[in-house]
């Protein structure tokens with residue numbers, strides 16, 4: 001531990017009153033004035049917490065609940081036997097219902113928007129259509145190998161907890177038998193993806209990108225039809241089967257694209273927004289998707305075959321000369337921004353809004369990054385017209401937002 005953090009407090013136990021939920025899957029408590037981010041707690045509980053990180057002079061400590069002295073009414077026994085202190089780090093909120101998990105996420109989204117963007121958000125976190133109590137939804141899982149078997153990592157650790165099932169994963173994943181079979185020598189992990197047609201692809205790691213097969217993902221958007229997307233079994237794809245369609249519907253409902261409009265899809269992946277936008281703007285319109293990953297661009301071009309008004313270019317958004325690519329469009333009416341967890345950042349946001357789009361849809365997997373980018377958009381003269389949040393990762397702290405922006409005023 002760095003000297004600046006003082007004497008390590010790891011292993012110490014303190015009795016604390018648990019305060020509000022915080023971004024990251026924990027609640028805030030205090031001991032002797034020092035903040036502790038407590039996992040496996042719920043607001044309003046009185047618990048004994050064992051410190052797992054930090055020292056006497058640290059800005060904050062981390063800890064796990066090891067005893068519950070007074071439980072919250074929303075607490076339940078985790079359905080998964082691998083969840084909990086010292087267990088698998090994949091889920092944060094197994095010890096409550098999916099509905100209360102959404103309430104906790106609502107508080108986090110509202111707090112991030114208020115604190116970082118000065119926005120009061122009155123919304124709720126919506127379940128993704130088709131979700132059943134937050135279990136058995138995940139269609140892609142990365143298992144790590146250790147001591148001859150597969151498992152999932154502990155929170156903030158490389159240590160692997162062997163598992164024979166994962167209750168948030170679709171049943172087809174455990175049904176492969178992989179989790180109970182010995183792992184061959186040299187295999188460091190297995191990535192499993194289940195396509196929407198039920199095909200299960202398991203890829204031993206390490207592997208070269210080019211050797212990873214595609215799976216097919218069908219996206220059906222009410223009122224906008226169905227499209228199939230080929231995507232690498234290790235490439236980016238929404239892991240909740242209802243998520244991609246829910247986000248496309250929310251984005252396009254907010255953008256209200258018209259025939260002939262010009263649209264930009266930034267961080268386009270394998271082209272899911274590009275394709276549905278292309279359908280909406282029609283042959284007289286134009287859609288340009290930009291994506292940095294070579295394999296995603298290759299798959300995306302195949303997915304867009306037959307849509308003459310759509311193109312996908314490889315571009316490192318925010319890196320050298322990326323904005324030159326925008327010259328392919330004679331104007332920008334609509335924008336979709338779907339950046340990675342770190343957000344788009346001030347420069348990308350400023351560049352995009354300098355084109356004065358009629359509307360933009362921002363799809364965000366991190367509410368703090370979203371709030372920061374919305375504040376940059378406000379500096380560029382754009383305000384939030386609507387913001388929906390989706391529980392696309394039940395039982396975890398992750399939450400996805402779709403914000404629609406238009407010119408202020």
Ligand SMILES: C[S@@+](CC[C@H](N)C(=O)[O-])C[C@H]1O[C@@H](n2cnc3c(N)ncnc32)[C@H](O)[C@@H]1O
Nearest residue numbers: 236267268269291292293315316317338339340
């Ligand atoms: C959250 S995913 C969204 C993908 C796609 N819109 C979808 O819904 O399937 C973010 C995408 O941004 C890409 N990406 C990350 N950083 C990038 C950058 N600087 N320039 C271009 N693409 C980037 C990733 O490869 C990934 O495909």
